[in-house]
Amino acid sequence: MEKTFAIIGGGVAGIVQAKWLLHHNASSNVILFEKNDDFGGVWDVSRENGVMDFTDCNVSKYLMELTHFPWPDGTINFPHHTEVLKYIQSYARQYILNGTVDCRFNCNVSVIEKISDNKVIIKYSKNEQMKSIEVDHVIIANGHSAVPNIPIPEAERFSFVSHSATFKNCTKIGLVRKNVLVVGISYSGVDVAVDLVKDGINSVTVLTRRGSWFSQKQDRNGSPMDIKLPRLFMKLPHNLQNFILKQNLNRNYFNHNNWKISNNCDPAGGNLVNSEEFVKLVQDDHISVIHGTIQRIQDDKNVTIQTNSNGLQVHKFDHIIFCTGYEPSFDFLSDDLKSVGLSTKNGFYPNLYFNMIPIDNPHLLSYIGLVNTHYTSPFQIIDLQAQYISCKLAGKIKIPEKDSMKKSVDAQNKYLQLHCKAFRGSLFFPSDYQDVLAKAIGKIPSLYFIKTPKLWLQYHLGPITWAGYHLDDAELQDSARASLDHIFDQTFGKNWFSKLQLVAVLFLLSVIVASLSNYLSYF
Numbered sequence: 124m125e126k127t128f129a130i131i132g133g134g135v136a137g138i139v140q141a142k143w144l145l146h147h148n149a150s151s152n153v154i155l156f157e158k159n160d161d162f163g164g165v166w167d168v169s170r171e172n173g174v175m176d177f178t179d180c181n182v183s184k185y186l187m188e189l190t191h192f193p194w195p196d197g198t199i200n201f202p203h204h205t206e207v208l209k210y211i212q213s214y215a216r217q218y219i220l221n222g223t224v225d226c227r228f229n230c231n232v233s234v235i236e237k238i239s240d241n242k243v244i245i246k247y248s249k250n251e252q253m254k255s256i257e258v259d260h261v262i263i264a265n266g267h268s269a270v271p272n273i274p275i276p277e278a279e280r281f282s283f284v285s286h287s288a289t290f291k292n293c294t295k296i297g298l299v300r301k302n303v304l305v306v307g308i309s310y311s312g313v314d315v316a317v318d319l320v321k322d323g324i325n326s327v328t329v330l331t332r333r334g335s336w337f338s339q340k341q342d343r344n345g346s347p348m349d350i351k352l353p354r355l356f357m358k359l360p361h362n363l364q365n366f367i368l369k370q371n372l373n374r375n376y377f378n379h380n381n382w383k384i385s386n387n388c389d390p391a392g393g394n395l396v397n398s399e400e401f402v403k404l405v406q407d408d409h410i411s412v413i414h415g416t417i418q419r420i421q422d423d424k425n426v427t428i429q430t431n432s433n434g435l436q437v438h439k440f441d442h443i444i445f446c447t448g449y450e451p452s453f454d455f456l457s458d459d460l461k462s463v464g465l466s467t468k469n470g471f472y473p474n475l476y477f478n479m480i481p482i483d484n485p486h487l488l489s490y491i492g493l494v495n496t497h498y499t500s501p502f503q504i505i506d507l508q509a510q511y512i513s514c515k516l517a518g519k520i521k522i523p524e525k526d527s528m529k530k531s532v533d534a535q536n537k538y539l540q541l542h543c544k545a546f547r548g549s550l551f552f553p554s555d556y557q558d559v560l561a562k563a564i565g566k567i568p569s570l571y572f573i574k575t576p577k578l579w580l581q582y583h584l585g586p587i588t589w590a591g592y593h594l595d596d597a598e599l600q601d602s603a604r605a606s607l608d609h610i611f612d613q614t615f616g617k618n619w620f621s622k623l624q625l626v627a628v629l630f631l632l633s634v635i636v637a638s639l640s641n642y643l644s645y646f
Contacts (some may be wrong), residue, residue: 126150127244128516129256129456131232132264133157134164135211136492136505138157140188142218143509149517153636154225156232156247159309162215165268166208168291172449173270174204176292177318178598181310181340181397183347186500189214190589191599193606200347201340235261236457243460260516261289262489269452274444275417282619287446293322301441302326304426308335308384309394312446313401320409327410328438330428334414335378336372336390340397346613348397349499353584354591357555358521363389377402384412393495402415451493460488476528477560479508480515485522487574487593489515498558507560514564528641560594577620581607585614 128150130137137155137531144153158483159170167173180187180201184194192214198206209344227249234246238257245599246255246551271286278284285296287307305316308331319327341347368390372379379385382405388394404410413510415430426437426443453461476482476494489512514520522528568591572579577595582591588610590603611619 126259126516127154127257128260128262130155130262130264131235132164132266133162133215133228134161134166134228134264134266134492134620135502136264137164137262138162138211138215138219138265139502139505140264140491140509140512141224141495142214143513144425144610145219145223147510147513147517147519149442149513151223152225153223154227154256155219156245157226157228158229160233161213161230163208164211164266166211168204168208172271172288172507175287175290175314175318178204178314180204180207182500183340185347185350185503185613186586186588187608188589189502190484190506190593191602192217192622195601200345232455234457235460237459237487241486242587255481260489262491262512263453264491265452266407266492267495268449269453270450271445271452274447275420275445278417278420278445280445281420281422281443283441284420284443284445287444288449290315290444293319293324298441298442299323303328304438304440304443305329305446307331307444307446307448308396308412309446309448310396311398311628312450313544315444315446316398316410317398317404320404328440329410329412330417331414332411332416332431333388333394334383334385334412335388335396336368336385337395337402338376338395338397339399350586350610350614352585352586355583357587361391364584365389368395370498377406379399380408382412382413415618416642428646429594443523461580474532477508477556478530479512480522480528482525482528482532503589504557507557507564507566507592510564510566511560520563557587557592566592566596569590570594578604578607580620580623581611585610591643 128144130140133155134646137157141155142155144150153256153433156503158166161167163170166175168176168178171465183200184198184202185200188194192502194202194210195197203212209400227247230247230249232245232247235243238244242257243261244255245261246253248254256454268288271280271288273284273286290307298319299322301324303319303326305312305319305327308329312329313335316327316329319620329550338348342351356367359367369379372390382402384402386395401410405412413428413430413436414432415428415436417426418429418435420443421427425437425439473643474482475490475493476485479490481488489509491512492501492505494501494508496504511520515522523531568582570579570582578594581596582594585591585607588606590606590610593599593603596603616622
């Protein structure tokens, strides 16, 4: 009897997972539960934890392209959130809104509990009516941006404290001509601070523990900087990556040491933000940066800050916005399934193999989308995660024994805690993680420089995108190669390979001429 699989969540992770389940013939009985009336997840600005009104992508469209689904012609390099939402919903219409997936909108899943070693029951409500269904496996795709994280105990009791989850723009919460403290200097903190200045805030102060490194989004020719980060770079040792990034950013962008924004943090450890606007506003004294942590918030709006270098300081702010990330929420899981293994010790998920598979009982649950990343896009990682889970459920690959999974998880978390302290939640070093997943499902291409020099160069010197994992795929290799050609045209200009061949020929000729000259000099 064919198995039934359920997906919780209709954001990017959920719809991509549904697509790959069908592609790999894992089952034709796929049910997707979404609590809202359409797909989109955090890219729907109308939702509480959704994007802000002014959000543009901080990753280029090339790294946000899903497998075999190009962005529409004319899409700018860093699309507005409205374009991303259209892209996601178009993907869903093409792959799963054609009757092949049972999409149940406006369904609030309240309970998922184990009823046997091979079955779980999902209880959910729709139109105020409780319903239930038994399934063989549940894939949880509700993301890690569920519960706003405010790290100061009792801070939420103050009316002048909020979280970026509820921030859509400055005027909606009445902050014009106020003094505002923004806590956090990753993407949400930087975006909020810039918007506050644009909308006429009296003063903006950003508080950070570790700081961040900054780069520009595009080069002088308008090409995205993130497509210039080659796969080979991500194979380098972590400390060497840090050294190269620091030298490059200080020399070619601006000297971080002079402005004390980075505070000796690691750009290769997740502390890298692309925002020219923020840097310019700091340099022009429109935004001030304090390195430290909040010790106390008082009713009179005085905030005591323990600075990293100058001891305790007291400042008065009209409003505080915490841009300090989120915690995942899986309250719908029964206790016996929670014990299967989602723990957030030290901010990570130490009981999930490959950040997806509960090692104690991998047959009932999978998680997709529990990723943060700074070298590539979550879209890219989710795409590979969905393929891995689909291949596993279709019986095309086997997971290791429990002991082997536990060793892998321990090694992963050791790396995370050592190098990736900037992230709450789960991050595995993007290149290694994606390549490991790709290898497990047979998607690492067999390339040889002598046989296919152009393709070899594109794979190793280009960015990590879906195309690199489908070069040997008979169905997708043509579109994969076209995608790589387009990226390299953007990066190095059209006819780059012909020019490279010409340089190589000229170099070879110069070597031959020099050798002949040396030979003839003996006569």
